[in-house]
Amino acid sequence: MRSGSAAWLTWAVFFVVGGSCxxxxxxxxxxxxxxxxxxxxQPAAASWIAKPPATWPQLLLSHTATFKDKxxxxxxxxxxxxxxxxxxxxxxxxxxxxxxxLAELDSRIATWFLNPRGMPTRRIALTRLAIxxxxxxxxxxxxxxxxSQKGPFPSEPLVARKTRxxxxxxxxxxxxxxxxxxxxxxxxxxxxxxxxxxxxxxxxDSVVETRGFSGAPVIDAQGRVIGVHAGKLNDQPDPKSxxxxxxxxxxxxxxxxxxxx
Numbered sequence: 001m002r003s004g005s006a007a008w009l010t011w012a013v014f015f016v017v018g019g020s021c022x023x024x025x026x027x028x029x030x031x032x033x034x035x036x037x038x039x040x041x042q043p044a045a046a047s048w049i050a051k052p053p054a055t056w057p058q059l060l061l062s063h064t065a066t067f068k069d070k071x072x073x074x075x076x077x078x079x080x081x082x083x084x085x086x087x088x089x090x091x092x093x094x095x096x097x098x099x100x101x102l103a104e105l106d107s108r109i110a111t112w113f114l115n116p117r118g119m120p121t122r123r124i125a126l127t128r129l130a131i132x133x134x135x136x137x138x139x140x141x142x143x144x145x146x147x148s149q150k151g152p153f154p155s156e157p158l159v160a161r162k163t164r165x166x167x168x169x170x171x172x173x174x175x176x177x178x179x180x181x182x183x184x185x186x187x188x189x190x191x192x193x194x195x196x197x198x199x200x201x202x203x204x205d206s207v208v209e210t211r212g213f214s215g216a217p218v219i220d221a222q223g224r225v226i227g228v229h230a231g232k233l234n235d236q237p238d239p240k241s242x243x244x245x246x247x248x249x250x251x252x253x254x255x256x257x258x259x260x261x
Contacts, residue, residue, distance in 0.1 A: 043159040046223025053172070053186035057156040058116050060174050060184035060216065063092070064123070065112040073097070077175055077216035078114050080124070080146070080157040081225055083256060088149060088157045089130045090114055091252070092215030093228055094142040103133040112144070115154055116183045117176055122154045131255040139198050140230040140247040142215075145259055158217055161224040164250045165191045165200045173202075173229060173244075175216035177209045192243065198251040199230060205241050218246045225249050 048056050061080070065073040078092035097105060106128045115123035125147035165171075173187040189204030202218065210232045218227040227246030 042162055042222075043224055044222075046159070049221070049223035056186065058183060059155050059158060060116065060176060061090075061114040061155050062117050063096070063112070063215075064115060064120065065126075066110045067108045068110050069108065073112075075178060075212055076214050077212060077229065079174070079215075079217040079225075080114070080153055080155055081143075081217075081252075082157040082159045083253070084160065084162065085258060087130075087258065088146055088153070089256075090124070090126045090144045090146055091217070091225075091228060092142050092144075093230055093247075094140045095230070096214055097142065101133075102129065102131070105129055118181065118183060119154070124148075124154050130257055130259070131252070132257050135255060139251045139255065141228060141252045141255060143252060143256060158219060158223070158225045160249050160253060161220060161226050162250070162253070164248050165194065165202075165220075165226045165246075167191050167194060170221045171202055171204075171226065172219050172221075173204050173213070173216060174219065175210075175213040175229065178212040179209075189241070195245075199245050199247050200227060201233070201243055201245055202227075203241050203243050207239060208242070210242065210244070213244075228252070 059079060061078045063073045063076050063078055073096060076092070076096050078090055080088050081091040082088050100108060109128070112126040113123040114126065126144040127147055128145050130143040130145045131141060169191050171189050171191060173189065174184055175187065176182050176185050187204040187206050187208070189202050191200055191202045193201040195201065213229050214231065216229040217225050218229055220226045226249050230245045230247055233243045233245065
């Protein structure tokens with residue numbers, strides 16, 4: 001029996017043949033143990049999540065990219081994300097590349113670096129797509145492979161959660177507005193609504209200009225990524241909070257394309 005296959009129980013049935021008792025044995029699958037069907041465990045909580053946000057490690061990055069058609073991408077938001085297979089990728093919002101088809105992106109990249117705001121020499125290079133191009137619509141994730149898995153990384157990689165966001169759960173958005181000299185800021189909020197398009201809506205308590213937030217990480221109360229900031233909805237009547245949308249991390253895990261061996 002091959003390793004990893006279901007357990008089997010051996011049964012015997014007795015027949016009387018010509019006055020003699022004959023035993024015939026056969027195997028039947030045994031009931032699976034609870035461990036065999038248990039869901040995969042979630043990543044452990046980040047060690048820094050219980051500390052004041054001002055003491056958290058650098059988690060937010062910005063773009064400095066040039067393309068072969070001479071266009072550029074600067075600012076906005078990104079982060080490093082560690083996937084369940086241990087690979088670290090650069091993560092951001094797909095709408096930042098505009099109308100460029102995903103299938104053409106690799107051939108258009110000249111240079112693409114991620115670095116903390118105001119720290120251009122503390123950077124890491126992005127090389128090529130890390131998601132499939134077979135499902136280009138219906139999500140706002142952009143994952144790219146990094147030049148080296150050995151580090152040192154310009155920010156601490158955030159670990160991807162394996163389950164979708166839940167209505168009512170607490171979240172943190174890590175972002176910084178354009179024009180702000182801070183390297184990152186933290187906004188606390190909660191998930192308010194799940195959508196059928198792989199996105200969720202969330203509220204964060206602040207009055208802030210959100211330009212530059214696209215591609216920022218949304219993390220849960222354990223410090224794990226649950227989404228990437230996609231945009232703000234229409235102006236809200238509540239002057240103390242903002243309603244925004246994010247693409248769910250499970251969508252990113254489904255799109256992920258591991259590096260070629």
